[in-house]
Amino acid sequence: MFEKNSSVQKAEIIIIGNEVTSGLIQETNSRYLGDRLHSAGIGVSRITKVGDDKDEIALAVQEALCRVGIVITTGGLGATHDDITKTVLVNLFETELVRDEKVLRHLQAFFKSRGKEVPQALTGQCDVPASADIFYNKKGTAPGLLFHRNDKRLYALPGIPLEMEHLFEKYILPAMASSIKTKIRHRILKTTGLTEASLWEMAGPVDRLEEEVTVASLPSHLGVNIRLSTFDEDMNAIENRLDKAEASIREKIDSYVFGRDGDTLEGVVGENLLKKSLTLGVAESCTGGLISHRITQVEGSSAYFLEGAVTYSNPAKENRLGVEPGLIERHGAVSREVALAMARGIRNASGADIGLSVTGIAGPGGGSEEKPVGLTYIAIDDETGSRCKKFIFLQDRIRNKERSAQAALNLVRLWLMGIPL
Amino acid sequence: MFEKNSSVQKAEIIIIGNEVTSGLIQETNSRYLGDRLHSAGIGVSRITKVGDDKDEIALAVQEALCRVGIVITTGGLGATHDDITKTVLVNLFETELVRDEKVLRHLQAFFKSRGKEVPQALTGQCDVPASADIFYNKKGTAPGLLFHRNDKRLYALPGIPLEMEHLFEKYILPAMASSIKTKIRHRILKTTGLTEASLWEMAGPVDRLEEEVTVASLPSHLGVNIRLSTFDEDMNAIENRLDKAEASIREKIDSYVFGRDGDTLEGVVGENLLKKSLTLGVAESCTGGLISHRITQVEGSSAYFLEGAVTYSNPAKENRLGVEPGLIERHGAVSREVALAMARGIRNASGADIGLSVTGIAGPGGGSEEKPVGLTYIAIDDETGSRCKKFIFLQDRIRNKERSAQAALNLVRLWLMGIPL
Numbered sequence: 001m002f003e004k005n006s007s008v009q010k011a012e013i014i015i016i017g018n019e020v021t022s023g024l025i026q027e028t029n030s031r032y033l034g035d036r037l038h039s040a041g042i043g044v045s046r047i048t049k050v051g052d053d054k055d056e057i058a059l060a061v062q063e064a065l066c067r068v069g070i071v072i073t074t075g076g077l078g079a080t081h082d083d084i085t086k087t088v089l090v091n092l093f094e095t096e097l098v099r100d101e102k103v104l105r106h107l108q109a110f111f112k113s114r115g116k117e118v119p120q121a122l123t124g125q126c127d128v129p130a131s132a133d134i135f136y137n138k139k140g141t142a143p144g145l146l147f148h149r150n151d152k153r154l155y156a157l158p159g160i161p162l163e164m165e166h167l168f169e170k171y172i173l174p175a176m177a178s179s180i181k182t183k184i185r186h187r188i189l190k191t192t193g194l195t196e197a198s199l200w201e202m203a204g205p206v207d208r209l210e211e212e213v214t215v216a217s218l219p220s221h222l223g224v225n226i227r228l229s230t231f232d233e234d235m236n237a238i239e240n241r242l243d244k245a246e247a248s249i250r251e252k253i254d255s256y257v258f259g260r261d262g263d264t265l266e267g268v269v270g271e272n273l274l275k276k277s278l279t280l281g282v283a284e285s286c287t288g289g290l291i292s293h294r295i296t297q298v299e300g301s302s303a304y305f306l307e308g309a310v311t312y313s314n315p316a317k318e319n320r321l322g323v324e325p326g327l328i329e330r331h332g333a334v335s336r337e338v339a340l341a342m343a344r345g346i347r348n349a350s351g352a353d354i355g356l357s358v359t360g361i362a363g364p365g366g367g368s369e370e371k372p373v374g375l376t377y378i379a380i381d382d383e384t385g386s387r388c389k390k391f392i393f394l395q396d397r398i399r400n401k402e403r404s405a406q407a408a409l410n411l412v413r414l415w416l417m418g419i420p421l
Numbered sequence: 422m423f424e425k426n427s428s429v430q431k432a433e434i435i436i437i438g439n440e441v442t443s444g445l446i447q448e449t450n451s452r453y454l455g456d457r458l459h460s461a462g463i464g465v466s467r468i469t470k471v472g473d474d475k476d477e478i479a480l481a482v483q484e485a486l487c488r489v490g491i492v493i494t495t496g497g498l499g500a501t502h503d504d505i506t507k508t509v510l511v512n513l514f515e516t517e518l519v520r521d522e523k524v525l526r527h528l529q530a531f532f533k534s535r536g537k538e539v540p541q542a543l544t545g546q547c548d549v550p551a552s553a554d555i556f557y558n559k560k561g562t563a564p565g566l567l568f569h570r571n572d573k574r575l576y577a578l579p580g581i582p583l584e585m586e587h588l589f590e591k592y593i594l595p596a597m598a599s600s601i602k603t604k605i606r607h608r609i610l611k612t613t614g615l616t617e618a619s620l621w622e623m624a625g626p627v628d629r630l631e632e633e634v635t636v637a638s639l640p641s642h643l644g645v646n647i648r649l650s651t652f653d654e655d656m657n658a659i660e661n662r663l664d665k666a667e668a669s670i671r672e673k674i675d676s677y678v679f680g681r682d683g684d685t686l687e688g689v690v691g692e693n694l695l696k697k698s699l700t701l702g703v704a705e706s707c708t709g710g711l712i713s714h715r716i717t718q719v720e721g722s723s724a725y726f727l728e729g730a731v732t733y734s735n736p737a738k739e740n741r742l743g744v745e746p747g748l749i750e751r752h753g754a755v756s757r758e759v760a761l762a763m764a765r766g767i768r769n770a771s772g773a774d775i776g777l778s779v780t781g782i783a784g785p786g787g788g789s790e791e792k793p794v795g796l797t798y799i800a801i802d803d804e805t806g807s808r809c810k811k812f813i814f815l816q817d818r819i820r821n822k823e824r825s826a827q828a829a830l831n832l833v834r835l836w837l838m839g840i841p842l
Contacts, residue, residue, distance in 0.1 A: 021465045023456025024637055024648060026449060030470070035444025044442045045477060049451070049468035056466060063484075186445075197500065197540045206502060217501065218440055219581070227445055282731075288717025289710035292731040296709025297819060299785060301733075307741065308731030310703075310713040316728040316771060320741070350737060364720060394534060395583070398718055 009042045009180065012064040015049040016057055016075035016085055017159055029074045029164055036168065040177045041184040041231060042070065052082040058092055061154065069152050070176075072168075075159030077142035079122045085156055086129065086145070093147045093154075095131040103128060103143055106136050139166040184231035187242045189249060190263060191256040192223030192410050199224050203252045213245045221399050222406045223258075255419045258410065265409045266294040266301075272416040273304040273354075278382075280412070281350030282308040283321055283342040285333065286360035286376060290405040307350040311342070321345025332371065334359050336388045339377035343388075347381050354415070355381040358408050362397045374400055378408045380415050387411075387421050430463050430601065433485040436470040437478055437496035437506055438580060450495045450585055457589065461598045462605045462652065463491065473503040479513055482575065490573050491597070493589075496580030498563035500543045506577055507550070507566070514568045514575075516552040524549060524564050527557050553577075560587040605652035608663045610670060611684060612677040613644030613831050620645050624673045634666045642820050643827045644679075676840050679831065686830045687715040687722075693837040694725040694775075699803075701833070702771030703729040704742055704763040706754065707781035707797060711826040728771040732763070742766025753792065755780050757809045760798035764809075768802050775836075776802040779829050783818045795821050799829045801836050808832075808842050 013030050020027045030047045037044050045068060050056040057076070064071045076085030090097060103126040107118045125141050128134050135144030140163040145156040155172055157164045191199060196219040200206065206215045209228075218225040226249065230241045250257055259268050273280060282291050282305075292308030295301050309320045314333055317323040323341040331337040339359050347355030360376030367373035372392065379388040391407055393400040414421055434451050441448045451468045458465050466489060471477040478497070485492045497506030511518060525547040528539045546562050549555050556565030561584035566577040576593055578585045612620060617640040621627065627636045635650040647670065651662045671678055680689050694701060703712050703726075713729030716722055730741045735754055738744040744762045752758040760780050768776030781797030788794035793813065800809040812828055814821040835842055 015468075019637065020452075021455055021468060022459040023452045023454070023465075025639060026447075026452045028447060031441075031444045031447045033444070034442055038443040044444075045472065045474075046481070047436075047442060047468075047470035051464075051466065053466075060467070188445075197542050200501065201540065201542065216439055216445065216503065218446060221583070227440070284710075287714075288722075288726075289705075289713030289729050289731065292710030293708075293714045293822075296731070296733065296783075297822070299818060301709075305709075306734045307737040308710050308729075308733070309741075310710065310717070310729030310731070312717065312723055312729070313727045313771075319770070320728065320730075349740070350734075362717075366723075392535070397720060399583070401714075401718070 009070065010045045010068040011037055011042050011070035011072065012068050013044060013047045014057075014060050014064060014071065014073040015047065015159075016052065016073060017049075018051040018082070020049050020075070021051045029159065029161055032161065032165065033072060033074075033168065036173060037176075039184065039186070040173060041180045041182050042176060052076060052084060054084050054088050057085060057088045061089070061092060065149060065152055065154065071152070071154045072172075073154070073156045074164050077145075077156060077158045079124055079141065089132075089145065089147060089154070089156055090129050093129065093131060093149065095129045097127040098130045099126055100128045100134060100143075101126075102136065103134065106138075106143075107141055110138075110141065135167050135171045137163055137167060139163045144171065181233050182231050183233065183235060183238065184229060185235075185238045185242065186227055186229045187246060188261050189226040189228070189246060189257050190223065190259045190265075191226065191253065192258055192265065192406055193256050194224065194253065195219070196224050199226075199253060199256070203249050209245050209248060212241045215245075221395060221403055255414065255417075258413055264294075264298070265406065265413065267298050269409050269412050269416070270295065270298045270301055270304060272413065276416065278353040278416070279304050279306050279351075280354050280356060281306050281346040281352035283317075283346035283355065283357040284308065284310050285312060285317070285342070285358060286362040287358045287401050287405045287408065288312065288362075290401055291356070291358065291408055294405060294409065306352045307346070309346055309349070317342060317345075321349060334361055334371055334375055334377065336377050336379075336390065339379035339388050340381065340386055343379040343381035343386060353382055354412065356408055356412055357381075358404055360391075360393075360400070360404055362400045362404075364397060376400070376404045376407070378404070378411050380411055380421075382415075387415070389421055430491065431466045431489040432458055432463050432491035432493065433489050434465060434468045435478075435481050435485060435492060435494040436468065436580075437473065437494055438470075439472040439503070441470050441496070442472045450580065450582060453582065453586065454493060454495075454589065457594060458597075460605065460607060461594060462601045462603055463597060473497060473505060475505050475509050478506060478509045482510070482513060486570060486573055486575065492573070492575045493593075494575070494577045495585050498566075498577060498579045500545055500562065510553075510566065510568060510575070510577055511550050514550065514552060514570065516550045518548040519551045520547055521549045521555060521564075522547075523557065524555065527559075527564075528562055531559075531562065556588045556592045558584055558588060560584045565592065602654050603652055604654065604656060604659060605650065606656075606659045606663065607648055607650045608667060609682050610647040610649070610667060610678050611644065611680045611686075612647065612674065613679055613686065613827055614677050615645065615674065616640070617645050620647075620674060620677070624670050630666050630669060633662045636666075642816060642824055676835065676838075679834055685715075685719070686827065686834065688719050690830050690833050690837070691716065691719045691722055691725060693834065697837065699774040699837070700725050700727050700772075701775050701777060702727050702767040702773035704738075704767035704776065704778040705729065705731050706733060706738070706763070706779060707783040708779045708822050708826045708829070709733065709783075711822055712777070712779065712829055715826060715830065727773045728767070730767055730770070738763060738766075742770060755782055755792055755796055755798065757798050757800075757811065760800035760809050761802065761807055764800040764802035764807060774803055775833065777829060777833055778802075779825055781812075781814075781821070781825055783821045783825075785818060797821070797825045797828075799825070799832055801832055803836075808836070810842060
């Protein structure tokens with residue numbers, strides 16, 4: 001919907017650097033800028049990444065300026081030999097370099113605060129294009145540049161994320177946002193436990209929602225995020241439309257939606273434990289500590305997380321969790337019976353209100369015909385009773401661990417909410 | 422160096438999806454493909470990202486096919502309403518969709534192994550462009566497609582990284598690599614324990630190395646990766662140059678280099694434990710399970726990893742590890758004394774040869790003037806003795822956990838190699 005609205009202002013982003021096209025680094029500026037522009041109500045119609053090659057840079061910039069009114073480049077403004085963006089733009093906009101004393105004073109202050117002189121190699125940073133507006137950079141040495149051509153604007157920013165973000169947030173976004181009346185807002189519904197296909201089968205056709213909001217769904221092996229977007233000049237209208245769409249989706253798949261926007265599953269589980277003043281102990285085999293790690297990513301988790309036991313070996317399951325050796329012999333370490341005994345065992349050992357356990361075969365070794373790689377039992381135990389669920393995850397070792405941990409945390413969430421497992 | 426070699430074959434990558442241009446997700450396929458193509462000796466001259474808009478997609482594909490001989494697209498091959506890449510390409514290459522029974526059989530097998538029927542919504546995946554070569558996808562439901570126009574090739578791959586990587590590695594890369602004479606090879610030296618600045622101070626000037634190889638250094642909060650690159654038609658010449666550069670760097674900073682290329686610190690620690698037939702038990706407080714999680718990411722880690730104890734609460738430290746309550750009272754849970762007692766405790770409890778422990782204040786709460794956020798003690802204990810190191814990490818909770826886990830694993834590595842801590 002937003003994308004279809006032709007009155008929305010359009011921008012393009014150009015990322016410059018061999019380290020980007022050759023995959024040496026995971027570039028993040030384009031995602032940052034895409035997100036910030038989109039939220040400000042400016043559509044990003046294209047992102048282009050080119051190497052440190054003057055013809056490629058010039059071509060990409062010219063093409064972008066033909067298509068849209070706002071172009072933002074990042075990278076190639078440093079002082080080393082492969083930083084050529086400034087030279088390319090000076091030629092393209094038919095201007096020349098002039099010494100800017102204010103940049104020089106900025107550089108001197110920047111280095112003085114670090115107890116140093118301005119290195120000779122950096123004095124070139126004081127030469128700026130005569131026709132460009134200059135954005136002074138407090139976080140680094142390369143100033144940002146703004147070129148005008150008719151009613152089109154090209155912003156050139158340094159590639160270091162900290163510097164790029166500083167200049168974008170301080171100078172560029174405020175100027176853009178003030179000229180835009182239409183606000184765009186997103187809401188993300190986070191789900192787990194359904195594939196994308198079955199989610200939309202249960203939730204019903206998207207078209208019905210898309211009269212009022214744009215819907216994007218984002219699947220991963222841990223769940224599906226649903227993004228609802230809409231725009232308006234009136235913030236109340238935006239909120240109402242998002243609320244209505246959310247309610248309409250939740251009506252069908254509420255128990256699968258664990259949170260919104262920045263929520264994490266471990267955070268939601270933590271909140272629910274806090275709300276009910278309950279504590280948790282975790283016994284992990286195949287997940288190897290990942291569940292405890294995720295729980296303790298949350299600030300303040302020490303209030304409800306007492307202890308984790310990564311009982312990788314059978315003796316550890318017996319000694320730490322009191323699992324009967326006979327049980328492992330009879331049913332195998334990966335079994336419903338052992339999962340339940342582990343959950344009870346960690347609850348007793350830790351003194352927590354709730355015991356959670358996982359035992360499974362992460363792979364790639366250790367599988368058999370009867371018990372294939374990916375077979376996983378997750379159990380929960382508290383004073384009201386216990387429950388065990390069986391899963392078969394068909395991915396690689398690392399993703400099997402991740403899916404097991406996700407399913408285990410979700411089981412605690414459902415248990416706390418009283419939703420039948 | 423490689424970029425200046427004009428005889429190198431060029432490719433472009435096109436990433437398709439509103440979730441990418443709007444910054445909803447951090448897209449990683451273009452980095453993966455850029456890196457893999459670059460390593461195979463194919464230069465990536467441009468990466469373009471466009472939204473789910475048929476005109477934008479068609480334009481981007483046509484432009485790319487004008488400029489280079491190889492174009493790879495990812496995304497938009499799923500079965501939901503906004504997946505339009507296949508339709509766009511069918512029009513562009515003037516072909517039509519035909520039902521492919523082999524895709525249908527693939528889908529049926531894919532879902533059968535998960536105990537399910539093929540959802541109605543996915544049957545469209547069996548309709549493929551008549552003129553395209555089909556790459557059957559074992560990891561998902563969308564097949565990959567190869568279109569030919571004169572001597573140019575367009576590969577369309579699904580956007581889910583697991584599926585994209587599977588099809589690229591299995592079908593596309595082998596075919597490309599066999600046709601290329603000039604080989605480019607990289608070697609990455611992975612270091613931890615030094616900042617980028619101190620690393621190059623110790624290792625000496627890069628210029629000296631750059632006569633024979635290109636050097637790039639990539640810092641993160643966990644260490645610095647050094648990438649050495651060179652190209653030649655003769656693989657021996659390549660290997661010799663890389664060996665020489667590596668030796669020259671290692672001469673100065675050998676104990677900080679923990680591995681090469683795909684090595685992980687947890688993998689290197691595991692190899693060293695296996696080689697010495699030693700077992701490990703881990704007691705974690707502030708890292709919350711992350712060390713055990715990392716160790717168990719390695720296939721076969723059950724051979725040397727016996728047990729992890731995530732002793733978040735003080736009672737857990739006492740009951741699980743036998744840490745004296747008086748010790749915690751006198752010195753506090755975050756202290757050299759408690760770290761050493763935890764390492765000894767997990768060694769005794771698990772029966773492992775080596776006990777490793779971490780106790781610290783991850784933050785943001787829990788700090789004091791005497792014991793600030795980030796204060797961390799890491800201890801190791803075996804039959805030959807014990808040692809404890811103190812660190813102060815000055816980042817946020819999540820990075821403090823990551824740095825603590827990295828430092829702890831590195832301590833085990835140095836201990837096993839007999840390098841003084």
